[in-house]
Amino acid sequence: MRREHIKSVILTTLVIVSLVLSYSLWSYQPTYDVLQNQDYVQKVSIGAKRDFKDIVIPNLLVVHESNKNYETTKQGNISPIYRSLQKSEITNFENLTNKTSEVAYQSITKGKNKLEIIFPTVVPVETLGKVLNLDAKRLQNVLFDRIIINLSTKQDSSARIYFSNEAQNILYGATFDNSSIIASVEKIRDNYESFTESLRYKLDSGKIIYLPKKPIKLTTMEFLTTDIDVDKLKDAIFSDPSNVRKESTDSGDTFTDGTRLMSVSPLNRSISFVNPTTPENNNNQSPNLLVQRSVDFINAHGGWTDGYILSGVKPENNEVSFRLFVNNLPVYNNSTITTSWGVDDIETFKRPLYKFRIQVDKKESEMELMAGPQIMEIISNNKSINKSLIKDISLGYETIFDEDKSTINQPYYNRAIQLKPVWIINYDDTYKKIDQDLLSRTGVNIVGLE
Structure with missing residues (x-):
């Protein structure tokens, strides 16, 4: 009788162990897929991560x-x-x-x-x-x-x-x-x-x-640039790059998975990504959350290629932007990384396709820019400007791209970019420059820039 009891206990124990092992096998999720995915994300990097x-x-x-x-x-x-x-x-x-x-x-x-x-x-x-x-x-x-x-x-x-x-x-x-x-x-x-x-x-x-x-003197600079690998950007932005199709037109390449679209503009050396699948967010998101999500998104593909810093937070549009700064002055004309967000995913993403390689070692030309009182007088006398829409006035650089059109479709071609000092007006979140050369020739002084 005692022997039968021992057998029964052993049998019951074996059944319990078997059930535990079976459950463990059923519920087990191996970690190698996650590790492989992490390795993949690390490989899709166009620049650096930043704090x-x-x-x-x-x-x-x-x-x-x-x-x-x-x-x-x-x-x-x-x-x-x-x-x-x-x-x-x-x-x-x-x-x-x-x-x-x-x-x-x-x-x-x-x-x-x-x-x-x-x-x-x-x-x-x-x-x-x-x-x-x-x-x-x-x-x-x-x-x-x-x-x-x-x-x-x-x-x-x-x-x-x-x-x-x-x-x-x-x-x-x-x-x-x-x-x-x-x-x-x-x-x-x-x-x-x-x-x-x-x-x-x-x-x-x-x-x-x-x-x-008083008038201030700044120098014009020139840099050689290289293009960011578009295929890397495609792999970083699309959730399943294997389903992405490429189409080429005279104006540039487009990549789509059937819903999302990434457009490449060789002329402007920029990309634009649109994700219409994410539900539109009609409510303003927390400004802090917008900045956090934007930084996380760019860090995920090592998207910091040059000196970009936080330059725009617009909760009313669920939008955050990071502008390129050189010598701690803002750069204008295709020099901003911009993200906008839907409820649970990125809605649009825009960024330049170039990154600086080296500064050209040549004699820099110095420019004298007008003093503050002159700037304010020009603005005051310009009747076409609504003064209440001026959000800021600052010094910055205007990018002037290489005019050789024969090279715009050649990837990784080291085209030169010139940075020209200029006075910038933030006019209702569009950017205008005070063109001193144009002012001296024609009397026109404020022209669009971005």
Whole structure:
């Protein structure tokens, strides 16, 4: 009887073990497919991956000394200040939006020992929290385009710091330990002579800008470029590249899987991708989510090929853009990576097809660009310009492509690109340039660029 009981126990145990093993086999999902997919994604790379600290970068530093403003676009001057700020904990955020008059706001920015760190676009506070040590959990979907620092005169002391967005009349105050900032400021004080004295203007749109008091000299540069591998882009963008068909026309190649479409323009050296399958998002997505999704999408195929930084956040269009910067000045005319998003997937994607290879070693030509007062006078006298639609005025570069049309369909041909200094007007999110050559010849001064 005891022997039969033992047999029964053993049999039951074997049955249980068998069931467990069977279930394990049925439910087992091998990891090699995932690993293979990860290897595949790593191979589809057209450039590099980047962290937020490499993408969310200020492009202008303004120092307020007494009643004068001194600005610099040189990263050698901006980076030490910005890196020092990244080491400081910023706390005690307070909403000052409805508590600060225009006079009070000017008192915040003017006077001795004031710094303004200005970004090319508004930046979500959550995105700033990925590059700065912010204790701002209560702030959501707030956008800032500049940081104003009121430096204390004492070492190792707490100081006031402000986050501002003048166009939307947003102002927050906070506190931080400014000891590291003071040390960095002292190091660049000797460089103040190289800064540009500037004048402060408030645009009709609400934004405050700084323009040079005197004419400024910049050099024209030339680069040799190479084309990005279109097949790599195709493999990176389409979820199943094996189902993608290629069609060639006189205007360029197109790639489609039956619904999604990627168009290649050899003349403009750019690609445009459209995904009509994703449900259209009629609601504005979180600005921070839009930026995060865009960075993740570009990182997935190593899409950072040159000095692109965050330059546009438009929640109303679910759109984010990253513009090419050279010498910390924006480049215009086919020089932007743009993404727009549906509910759960990318809707459109546009980017240049070229990337810089080397700068041409030749004598650079220097150009003298008009001073800020001249620029404002030209705009004021132009009756065709709606002043309330001007969102920004800044120095930048215009790209001028190689005119040899016989080479535009040759992949990887090292065509030259010239970067010409120019004054740029952001006119209702389209870009116009003030053409000094055209002005001297015809009297026409403002022409379209993008």
